[in-house]
Amino acid sequence: MNAIRDRLIARLDEILAEVVAQDLPSNASLQIEASLVLSDNAAGQHHHVVLDTINVDQLKLLTANLGTSATSPLNDQQDYRVHSFDSHSRKPAADLTTSSRLANATILAETTAGKRFKPRSSPEQLTTTSGSLAQPIPLTTASLTHVSAFVDAHVDQPLAPDRSKTQQPRVLQPAVDNLIEGIWDQIHYSKLPTSPHDLAKIVRWTSENIHTHHDVLSMTQADFSDATKRCHHITTTGRSARSVEVVIQAHWVDCFDARLATLKKGQPDLRPTDHKRLVMNEACTSFGWSEKELRNKMAAWKGYTQIKNASGWATLVFAGPGIYRFCKYRQGFDDESLSKLRSHRIRFEVAADTLQPRWREALALVGEPTQAVYTGHPHDWTVSLKQDEPALPLAVTYKQWDPEFSYQNLSQSTIDTTQWPDKDPRRFESAPPYHCKSCTQLQSTDLTTNLCACFPTLYSPQPLPSSPVQVFRTRTGKNNGLLACAPFPPNRAVGEFIGRITKNLADVDVMQSQAGDNPPYQIWQGRCGNFTRFINHSCASNCAFQTFSWLGVQRIVVVSSKEIKVGEELTVDYSDRYWQNLDKSPSDAVK
Ligand SMILES: C[S@@+](CC[C@H](N)C(=O)[O-])C[C@H]1O[C@@H](n2cnc3c(N)ncnc32)[C@H](O)[C@@H]1O
16 A cells, blocks of 8 residues: 555656646646546546645645745655554554655645645644554653663563653654665665566566667667667556666666767767757657656656765665655755765665665666675674775674674574573563563464554564664774664664573673572673674663563563664663773763
8 A cells, every 4th residue: 555655646746746837827726536447448437536626826836835946745845754663563654754744745735825735634643554543642751770781680670661652753854864764664674665576577578678788988879769768668667666767767867978978079069058959859759758858857867866876776776755756856955965875875785785685686777786795694794984984794893802703693592501401591481371561461472462562573473574773883992883774762672682591601791680580591692692782881871771571581672762863873871880890991982
């Protein structure tokens, strides 16, 4: 449904922009209709529904009031990004942006253009994606219990429940930030935007129909015509391959520029405007479009190319429909935004290659390499905050202290059976029914019976496959740290503290736990565990350790204690005791 809705909104955006750009008589109105076609040749058998009638003058007034000459009311500047999790589907509500945007745009429209765009629902109601509209949920001020980092964890302290339903305050943020958040969402949680099946069909069509491979340094008219044919085919046949479409359109702009350069070289006597006119003519002939039509599309396509040049192809593949609005209306599209995007380039690629290893297949169409550059687990790599500095294999960053360093990423803790031969010391209930110690609700791996929604991203019948975080190289002498790739509202689970469940270790970093009536155990992350191992200390931390029970087993969870933005370092307060036992002292600088 989301894909259909996004497609409709993107199309509506284009239509509104086209209408605003036209010189129409006053009082013209745009009628938006839907038709149900009952059979292929059913002329006259269509069921028509008028969805809305929009007064064009009011539409123009509205866009003028929004401070742009040719923009649709559905623009990114008015975009609220609300991240919440649907407690039924357990999926992040990545697409809330669209519905929020729609609702918000309609509200703005009402204030500037009378009753024409009536809001269908108040923005407060748009806090879930579960189909029905949810009631607003008040902000909680849950106090987090600190379990001293690497020292104690007390299972006998039931903690305030999450939080999963905590409503995040709406923040109006720059369009580029929405775009970046959307890309991270897509990389972490979407299926590939274009299915391998669709992609295979497109690649097959291209290889069967377009034979020449052009050289961008010498773009002949035939080469350019081929590139245009390919772009036309993908732009006009089925919008199921949106990411491929954006890739091919960005590439076509490169071909256009290459053709222009070739023409300038071949016919240096012509004026620059004549070169441009000639290439435009060639393009319009091959596309079968008017110059106005082509220019209109090129406005957005040029933006795709600029974005691709700044932050790479992954940005285009995972951007979703928001990229059209961003490029077409250019609100907030400036050097600063491009530089912000550029700083994510390698980070996007590491995440995309390791989480969505087939994404580069789409690049076959534009002659780019299709092999993943970064392989293995996402946290086998450590990224840099410096622009264009490569990601490094994790082990490289420990070489100077430990040439043999290795770290195995685990999805769940393992039991050291030499120390715990008979049982998992974290288990305090041996059989179902299990009840949550925080919310007292029934916990189950069965979607129909589970009622606990304390930390649904981690503990639910359908937990999320990954946490939106990356290991990065700090610039403050702490070696590596952990970076947020998505905003975390307060009280959101970042990840479980996973490692080897053991005991009696000394002189190493361990999480020392006292499991109520159970004997104390340690969680050791020296050689294996998960990303929580890379969380640095800060006295003004934005995360804390919490104990939580899931299916009768105690867990230690890293939970955000404040609002955390994309690109912020995640930190916990290790406690004084941690540092007292060490011959080093903490610095509080982050990043
Ligand atoms: C669990 S590790 C955190 C990840 C670590 N930075 C790394 O690259 O592997 C804990 C160690 O990180 C370093 N560390 C973490 N926070 C620090 C801080 N605020 N100041 C100085 N060193 C810190 C200390 O060496 C500490 O013993």
